[in-house]
Amino acid sequence: MLITLISFLFLAFFTFILTKWLIKPILELNKSTKAIVAGSYKEIQNKASSDEIYELTDNFNIMLKYLKKKDDEVFKSYSILEEQVKIRTKELNELNESLDLRVQEEVERRQSQEKYIYEQSKMAQMGEMLNNIAHQWRQPLSVIATAISGIKLKKELDILENEEFDNSYKIVMENVRFLTKTIDTFSKYTEDNYNIELVNIKNVISDLIIMHSDILKKNFIKINFDIRDNDINIKTIPNLLSHVSYNILINANNALIKNENLKEKIINIRVLKTKENVIIEIEDNAGGIDEDIINNIFEPYFTTKFNSKGVGVGLYLSYDIVVNQLNGKISVDNGSLGAIFKIELPYSIE
Incomplete structure (x- = not known):
C-alpha cells in the first residue's frame, strides 16, 4: 500500500513537472505557429525551465523577428522588381552610343542594379522558405500536442504507465529536435557568410529537400535524390551553393505546377563526380523548355518575360554566381522527360 502511494505521488509530481517544463511551452509554440500562418508575429514569453525548450523558444522568437522584418521588406520591395527589370531593359535597348565614359557609367549602374535584383530575389526566397517552415x-x-494531451488525459484518469510516459516523451523530443533542425538550416541560409568552407554535397542537397519537402508534397511532386558517394566534399561558398541549388529546385517545382496534364510529377537530383569536378543535375518531367528560348534563359533581363513557362530572374543570378563566384559552369538541356540543369563545380575554388 505504501509503495503504491509513493508511486502515485511520484507520478503526480513528475507529471506536474512535465506540464510546467514541456507542455505549456510546446502549446505556446503551436499557438504561435498558427498565428504566423494568419499573419501575426507576436513573440512568446519565454518561461521554459528546460534548457532545450528554452533555447527552442528563444530561437523561435528570433525567427519571428526576422520573419516580420523580411516580410515587411519583401512587401515593400518585391512588387517593384518586375518594373525595375523592364525599365532597365528599355534603357539598355536605347543605349546607342559607345563613348567610354558612358559605357563605364552604364557598367557601374548595371552592377548596382544586379546587386539589387539579387538581394530582392534572396528576400523573396527567404519568404518562401519561411512559409515552408510554417507548413512543416x-x-x-x-x-507533440497529441502526445502531451494523451499523457494529461491518462494522468487525470490515473491510468498513466511509466512505459507509456517514456514513449510519449521520446516522441515529443524527436519532434522538438526536428523543429530545432529546421531553424538551424534556415539560419545558415540567411547568414551573410561568403567564406570558403569544406562542404558536403549530400548535406547541402538534403537540407534543401527538407526545407522544401512540405511544398513538394502539397503539389504532389516526388523527388528522387541519387548520390552514390556520401562523402563528396568540395571547398566552396556554402551559402551561394545553397542559393543556386534552391533557385533551380524552385524553377523545377514551378514548371511542374504549371503543367496540369502530368499524371505524375517528378524531380530527379543526381550527384556525380569526375577527376576535375563535381556535377549536380536537377531534372524535371515537365516537358522541357521551348527550343526558341532555351539558349537565352541565363541572359540578364531576359527570363521574366517567360515566367509563365517556369523560368525566372533567378536563373541569371544562378549563372552569375556559379560562373563568377564559384568558378564553375551551369547549363541546361532538354532530356526525354523535361529540362535538365547541370551545375559543374571544382573540388576547390581557392
Whole structure:
C-alpha cells in the first residue's frame, strides 16, 4: 500500500513537472505557429525551465523577428522588381552610343542594379522558405500536442504507465529536435557568410529537400535524390551553393505546377563526380523548355518575360554566381522527360 502511494505521488509530481517544463511551452509554440500562418508575429514569453525548450523558444522568437522584418521588406520591395527589370531593359535597348565614359557609367549602374535584383530575389526566397517552415511545423507540433494531451488525459484518469510516459516523451523530443533542425538550416541560409568552407554535397542537397519537402508534397511532386558517394566534399561558398541549388529546385517545382496534364510529377537530383569536378543535375518531367528560348534563359533581363513557362530572374543570378563566384559552369538541356540543369563545380575554388 505504501509503495503504491509513493508511486502515485511520484507520478503526480513528475507529471506536474512535465506540464510546467514541456507542455505549456510546446502549446505556446503551436499557438504561435498558427498565428504566423494568419499573419501575426507576436513573440512568446519565454518561461521554459528546460534548457532545450528554452533555447527552442528563444530561437523561435528570433525567427519571428526576422520573419516580420523580411516580410515587411519583401512587401515593400518585391512588387517593384518586375518594373525595375523592364525599365532597365528599355534603357539598355536605347543605349546607342559607345563613348567610354558612358559605357563605364552604364557598367557601374548595371552592377548596382544586379546587386539589387539579387538581394530582392534572396528576400523573396527567404519568404518562401519561411512559409515552408510554417507548413512543416504543423505536423510535428500536432504530434507533440497529441502526445502531451494523451499523457494529461491518462494522468487525470490515473491510468498513466511509466512505459507509456517514456514513449510519449521520446516522441515529443524527436519532434522538438526536428523543429530545432529546421531553424538551424534556415539560419545558415540567411547568414551573410561568403567564406570558403569544406562542404558536403549530400548535406547541402538534403537540407534543401527538407526545407522544401512540405511544398513538394502539397503539389504532389516526388523527388528522387541519387548520390552514390556520401562523402563528396568540395571547398566552396556554402551559402551561394545553397542559393543556386534552391533557385533551380524552385524553377523545377514551378514548371511542374504549371503543367496540369502530368499524371505524375517528378524531380530527379543526381550527384556525380569526375577527376576535375563535381556535377549536380536537377531534372524535371515537365516537358522541357521551348527550343526558341532555351539558349537565352541565363541572359540578364531576359527570363521574366517567360515566367509563365517556369523560368525566372533567378536563373541569371544562378549563372552569375556559379560562373563568377564559384568558378564553375551551369547549363541546361532538354532530356526525354523535361529540362535538365547541370551545375559543374571544382573540388576547390581557392
